[in-house]
Each structure stands twice: as structure tokens, then as C-alpha cells.
Amino acid sequence: MLRGGHASYFGAGVELWEWNLKIRTKVVVLLTGVFLLFALIEWGVGEMLLLPRFEQIENENALTAMKRIDAGVSQALDGLQVSATDWGNWADTYRFMEDHNKDFSQENLNPIAMKQLHISALAFIDLDGKIIWSLSQDPVTSTPLPLDLFAVDSLPADFPWTDNLRDATPRHSLIATNHGVLLAAVAPILDGYGHGPSRGLVVMGRLLTTAEVKMIGAKAQTSVTLTAMHIVGRQIPKFLPDATSVDRSTQMAATADAKQVYRVFRDIFGQPVMTLRVDEPRTVMAHARATVTSAMGFTIGAFVVVLVFLLLVLDRTLFAPLAKVTRHAIAIGAGDDLTTRLNLERRDEIGTLASEFDRMVAQLSESRRQLIDNSFQAGMAEFSRGVLHNIGNAMTPLSVRVAKLHQQLRTAPVEDIERALSECGQDNTPPDRRADLDEFLRLASGEMAGLVKAAEADVGMMMRQATMVQNALSERLPSPNARTVIEAVELPAIIHQSLEIVPDSCRDQVDIEIDRSLQVVSPVWAARTVLRLVIQNLIINAAEAIRAAGKARGIVRFTAAIQSEGGRDKLLLECEDSGTGIEPQNIQRIFERGFSTKLGKGNSGIGLHWCATAINALGGRIWASSEGPGHGAKFHIVIPVTPPAEAAGSKAA
Numbered sequence: 001m002l003r004g005g006h007a008s009y010f011g012a013g014v015e016l017w018e019w020n021l022k023i024r025t026k027v028v029v030l031l032t033g034v035f036l037l038f039a040l041i042e043w044g045v046g047e048m049l050l051l052p053r054f055e056q057i058e059n060e061n062a063l064t065a066m067k068r069i070d071a072g073v074s075q076a077l078d079g080l081q082v083s084a085t086d087w088g089n090w091a092d093t094y095r096f097m098e099d100h101n102k103d104f105s106q107e108n109l110n111p112i113a114m115k116q117l118h119i120s121a122l123a124f125i126d127l128d129g130k131i132i133w134s135l136s137q138d139p140v141t142s143t144p145l146p147l148d149l150f151a152v153d154s155l156p157a158d159f160p161w162t163d164n165l166r167d168a169t170p171r172h173s174l175i176a177t178n179h180g181v182l183l184a185a186v187a188p189i190l191d192g193y194g195h196g197p198s199r200g201l202v203v204m205g206r207l208l209t210t211a212e213v214k215m216i217g218a219k220a221q222t223s224v225t226l227t228a229m230h231i232v233g234r235q236i237p238k239f240l241p242d243a244t245s246v247d248r249s250t251q252m253a254a255t256a257d258a259k260q261v262y263r264v265f266r267d268i269f270g271q272p273v274m275t276l277r278v279d280e281p282r283t284v285m286a287h288a289r290a291t292v293t294s295a296m297g298f299t300i301g302a303f304v305v306v307l308v309f310l311l312l313v314l315d316r317t318l319f320a321p322l323a324k325v326t327r328h329a330i331a332i333g334a335g336d337d338l339t340t341r342l343n344l345e346r347r348d349e350i351g352t353l354a355s356e357f358d359r360m361v362a363q364l365s366e367s368r369r370q371l372i373d374n375s376f377q378a379g380m381a382e383f384s385r386g387v388l389h390n391i392g393n394a395m396t397p398l399s400v401r402v403a404k405l406h407q408q409l410r411t412a413p414v415e416d417i418e419r420a421l422s423e424c425g426q427d428n429t430p431p432d433r434r435a436d437l438d439e440f441l442r443l444a445s446g447e448m449a450g451l452v453k454a455a456e457a458d459v460g461m462m463m464r465q466a467t468m469v470q471n472a473l474s475e476r477l478p479s480p481n482a483r484t485v486i487e488a489v490e491l492p493a494i495i496h497q498s499l500e501i502v503p504d505s506c507r508d509q510v511d512i513e514i515d516r517s518l519q520v521v522s523p524v525w526a527a528r529t530v531l532r533l534v535i536q537n538l539i540i541n542a543a544e545a546i547r548a549a550g551k552a553r554g555i556v557r558f559t560a561a562i563q564s565e566g567g568r569d570k571l572l573l574e575c576e577d578s579g580t581g582i583e584p585q586n587i588q589r590i591f592e593r594g595f596s597t598k599l600g601k602g603n604s605g606i607g608l609h610w611c612a613t614a615i616n617a618l619g620g621r622i623w624a625s626s627e628g629p630g631h632g633a634k635f636h637i638v639i640p641v642t643p644p645a646e647a648a649g650s651k652a653a
């Protein structure tokens with residue numbers, strides 16, 4: 001019982017722990033789930049809304065950079081245009097176009113002048129399209145660079161600028177040459193005052209070298225690269241699907257570090273002539289990503305802080321009080337103590353739960369008390385039967401003794417004595433007769449004296465047995481309300497007393513052996529009357545078992561010991577006999593009410609049942625053991641022995 005209780009309590013502890021863990025885990029899982037959902041939404045917003053928006057900004061930045069390059073190229077062309085116009089509207093040039101004066105050309109049209117103008121090509125074309133004078137060179141090193149454009153006598157018939165010869169308007173464009181792309185501008189040759197008629201065109205060009213491209217990039221504050229020139233064959237570069245569409249002449253690409261914008265520039269014929277690429281570093285995206293990542297990091301950090309905080313708060317406000325209520329409920333369920341209360345001083349739902357639980361336990365305790373009282377009332381009849389059984393046990397030897405005494409008294413020669421006395425009193429009684437009568441009276445007196453002595457002993461015994469009956473009658477019911485009287489009991493003495501109320505027929509069949517241990521442990525503080533009645537039952541049963549085994553006499557041996565159980569001293573009293581023994585299947589059934597193997601012989605199967613009930617009521621227990629039929633039986637009784645300090649108003653047995 002006790003062990004079972006402990007096991008289930010520890011079991012409950014594990015369950016409690018699991019339960020606690022479960023709720024906690026559920027909360028953590030729930031919060032984590034909510035957080036993950038939140039993080040997912042945040043990630044989705046970042047990836048699908050913010051980052052694409054930033055990428056768009058980056059694309060726009062790259063396109064703007066390319067526009068600045070476009071403007072840079074246009075600016076370079078405009079610069080050339082200004083120089084060409086300046087040179088075209090100059091009286092000396094105007095004259096040179098007519099007289100082809102060599103001095104003018106030697107003085108003004110030389111590599112130094114071109115270097116100062118930072119141009120690669122200079123040419124004068126008359127109104128028929130004939131190239132009057134031309135020179136081309138590297139603008140930095142002044143190395144001659146013969147251009148195929150000027151290698152012919154006249155401009156080709158389809159050359160777009162031949163129109164300029166007629167309308168005399170300044171123009172500029174890109175021209176593919178054998179040395180690369182030429183930024184070229186034409187201006188009409190006028191008289192120095194801006195008046196015509198025009199005498200031809202002045203052509204100024206600057207080769208778009210890598211250095212030149214870099215310079216344009218530097219002015220536009222971006223990084224630009226000349227990625228392709230299409231001066232031969234004029235093929236459309238592969239990455240551009242169609243060069244005819246102006247819209248698609250700009251193409252975007254991206255690397256991990258930069259957004260790239262490719263732009264195809266067209267020449268004077270409208271053909272693709274070169275591709276410039278702008279590389280805009282992806283700083284916007286890098287910043288955006290860093291922002292999104294740190295926002296995510298912040299969210300995770302905030303979640304962890306919130307989770308820890310929440311768990312701490314929940315631990316204090318929910319988990320711990322709940323665990324306390326549960327622990328309490330389990331302890332009450334596993335044990336038997338209905339006196340403890342939770343008394344949680346809280347005003348929330350857990351407080352209400354706890355106080356309701358306390359109220360329930362109080363109600364339960366009250367109900368149990370009532371139930372015990374009721375069952376006690378109900379058990380009274382049952383117990384009375386046991387008491388009657390004990391009285392029956394005590395009455396049997398009493399009535400036998402009375403019958404024997406009656407028989408002895410009946411056979412006493414009372415009438416003969418009376419007759420002899422009356423004869424002796426008569427005067428006419430002869431002396432011989434008188435002598436005989438005297439002799440008779442003397443013998444009869446002796447016999448009567450013996451009879452009276454024996455009767456006196458019998459009556460003494462009968463008086464003791466009557467006291468036993470009185471005791472059995474006054475034996476109080478085992479109940480919480482009726483405290484059994486605890487007395488200091490000398491064990492050997494109580495066994496002798498028990499033997500006295502055993503029927504003679506039984507007593508004659510047993511040799512009682514009282515082990516020294518009974519003397520050693522005595523006195524013990526116990527319910528003397530109950531103990532005596534129990535021992536009486538055991539002796540009668542043992543005698544009956546010895547008789548049933550077909551033996552004239554048998555041994556009944558008592559041993560005792562004090563042992564500690566649950567911190568309390570208990571008496572272990574054992575009674576072993578050499579009777580029939582007990583079948584294994586009956587070893588527990590013998591304590592059932594009405595179980596008897598001796599039915600029909602005046603037995604009713606109440607003795608051991610009463611013993612068990614009475615001993616249980618004292619907080620003890622009784623059980624039997626036997627090696628089987630023919631090996632005798634042993635009865636074991638354990639009862640608490642109250643220390644003398646706790647036993648009030650006691651007296652030795």
C-alpha cells in the first residue's frame with residue numbers, strides 16, 4: 001500500500017513534469033510559429049516589394065549614367081562643332097578655299113594646330129565634294145594616322161553630308177574609319193562674317209580612343225568602357241537582338257557588383273558603330289540588402305527577447321501556479337490526505353481554480369467523514385457478531401465447568417450425611433451403629449471437604465471466565481470515535497490469560513511454548529483485551545487444527561519481536577502450530593467472513609475475520625503462512641506499540 005503509493009506519487013511527478021513541459025513547449029512552438037510567419041511575411045515584403053523597388057532604382061541610376069555618357073558624347077561633338085564652325089567662318093579659310101594657298105595651309109593646317117585643337121582629323125571639302133586638303137593624326141602623339149575617309153579624292157556620292165554642301169548647315173555625327181570611330185563635325189566655310197555663299201565644308205574629327213572614352217566617363221562621373229566597335233562589316237553585336245529598333249539599342253545586364261547598361265551608338269549612316277558599357281556599382285542594392293538583413297536580425301533579436309521575457313512572465317504567472325495546483329491535485333489523488341489546502345493568494349482564474357479545488361477537497365473530506373460514520377454504524381452489527389462469537393468461545397468452558405460442578409454436587413452424599421446425623425442424634429442408637437455412623441460421617445466430611453475445595457477452585461475459575469465474558473461484552477467497537485484503551489501488556493501473561501478462556505477440550509490438546517523473546521520485548525503498549533481475544537482465537541484454531549491432524553497433542557509456539565516501520569515501533573507476534581496446515585489457495589480466504597473448513601462442527605468462520613477487523617482497527621495487520629497441508633500453520637500479527645509517553649491512564653496487565 002505504502003510502496004504503491006510512493007510509486008504512483010513519483011510516477012505522477014514524471015507526468016507532472018511532462019505536463020509542464022508540454023504546455024511550455026506548446027507556448028514556445030506557438031510563439032515560434034507566429035514569429036516564423038511574421039518573419040516570412042517580413043522576408044516576403046523585403047524580397048518581393050522592397051528589393052525589386054531598390055533594383056528598379058538601381059536600374060534607373062544606371063540608365064541615367066548612360067544618359068550622362070550620351071550627353072558626354074554629344075558634348076564632345078558639340079565642342080567639335082564649335083571649333084569647326086569657328087574655322088569655317090574665317091576669312092583666311094574662305095580665301096584658301098578659292099586660292100588653295102599653300103602658305104595658309106602650311107601656317108595654319110599643321111599637326112601643332114591640330115594638337116592644340118585636340119583633334120585627329122581636319123579636312124576641307126569644296127562644293128563638288130572634292131577633298132581639297134586633309135590631315136589625320138593621333139591627337140596626343142601627333143603620329144600620322146591615314147584615314148580611309150580622306151584617302152579618296154571626293155566624298156562618296158551617298159555620303160550624307162554632301163547635302164551640307166548645298167544647304168550649308170553645320171552637322172556632327174559618328175563616322176566609322178579604319179582607325180576607329182571618329183567624332184566628326186562639319187561646318188560651312190563662310191566669309192568670316194557669317195555670310196556666304198558657302199565655299200565648302202570644314203570637317204573636324206576626333207578619334208574615340210579608349211582614353212577619350214575614359215575622359216567622357218570621368219566627366220559623366222561614371223565608369224564607361226568601349227566594349228565593341230562595328231566599323232568593319234557593320235554587324236549587329238550578338239547581345240543586341242535587333243539594331244534597327246532605337247528603343248532596343250540600350251540593354252541592361254547585371255553582375256554581382258554592378259548594373260551594366262550597354263548602348264549601341266549609330267554612325268552617320270544610321271548603322272551600329274560602337275557599343276559603350278556603363279558599370280554602375282550596386283551600392284543601392286547592397287544598402288537595401290544590408291537594411292533588410294539588419295531588420296530581420298532585429299526581428300529575430302526582438303523575438304528572442306520577447307520569448308524569454310514572455311516565458312519568464314508566464315512561468316511566474318501561469319506555469320508555476322498551475323504546476324503547484326496540479327502537483328497538489330496529484331498528491332491528493334495518490335495519497336489520502338484531505339487536510340492540506342492550496343491557499344493560493346491570487347485573484348485571477350488560477351486563484352479561483354485553486355480556491356474552488358480547496359473547497360471541493362473540503363467537501364470531499366466532510367463527505368468521507370460522514371461516510372466513515374455511516375459505515376461505522378453499519379459495521380456495528382457485523383462487529384457485534386464477532387463479539388458474540390468471542391463470548392460464545394468464553395461461555396463454552398464456563399458452561400462445561402458449571403455442568404461438571406453440578407454433577408459433582410449432585411453425586412455428593414448429602415442425604416446419607418443428613419440421615420447419619422439424624423440417626424446419631426437419636427438416644428436409642430446402639431453403640432456399634434453409632435461407631436459405624438461416626439466413621440461414615442468422618443469419611444463423608446473428608447469427601448465433602450475435598451468437594452468443597454475442588455468446587456471453590458472451579459468457582460474461582462468460573463468467576464474469571466465470567467469476567468472474560470463481561471470484558472468481551474464491554475469490548476468497544478473499533479472506530480475513530482471510540483479510542484481503544486492502550487495498556488502496558490506483558491506478553492507471556494496475556495497468553496496465559498487467553499489460555500484460561502479456551503475450552504478445556506482445546507487446552508488439553510496444546511502444549512503452549514512461550515519463547516523468551518516475549519519476555520524480552522515486554523511490556524508492550526497495546527490494546528490488551530483485543531490482543532487477548534485474538535490470541536484466544538488463534539489457540540482454539542490451532543487446537544482444532546491439531547485435532548484435525550489426528551494428533552492427541554500438538555505444539556503452539558509464540559515468538560515476538562519489535563520492529564520499526566515508517567519510523568514507528570511495531571510488535572510482531574507470531575503463533576506457530578503443528579496442526580493440519582493451510583492449503584495455498586486458502587491462505588488469504590481464511591480471513592473472509594464465513595469462510596470455514598469446519599462447518600457443521602459448530603464453527604461459523606467468524607473467528608479470523610473478527611481478528612483481522614479488530615487488528616486493522618488498531619492500525620495493524622494479520623496474515624497467515626503455511627508450507628501446505630501437514631506442515632502446520634503460522635499466524636503473524638503486526639500492531640503499533642504506542643510509546644509510554646503517548647499512552648495516558650494506562651496500567652500494567
Ligand SMILES: Nc1ncnc2c1ncn2[C@@H]1O[C@H](COP(=O)(O)OP(=O)(O)OP(=O)(O)O)[C@@H](O)[C@H]1O
Binds near residue numbers: 579582591596607
Ligand atoms: N491454525 C490453523 N491451522 C489450519 N487451518 C486453520 C488454522 N486457523 C484457521 N484455519 C482455517 O481457517 C478457517 C477459518 O478460521 P476461523 O477461525 O475464521 O473460523 P472457524 O474456526 O472455522 O470457525 P469459528 O472460529 O467461527 O468457530 C478454518 O475453518 C480453518 O480452515
Ligand SMILES: [Mg+2]
Binds near residue numbers: 537540541603607608
Ligand atoms: Mg476459529
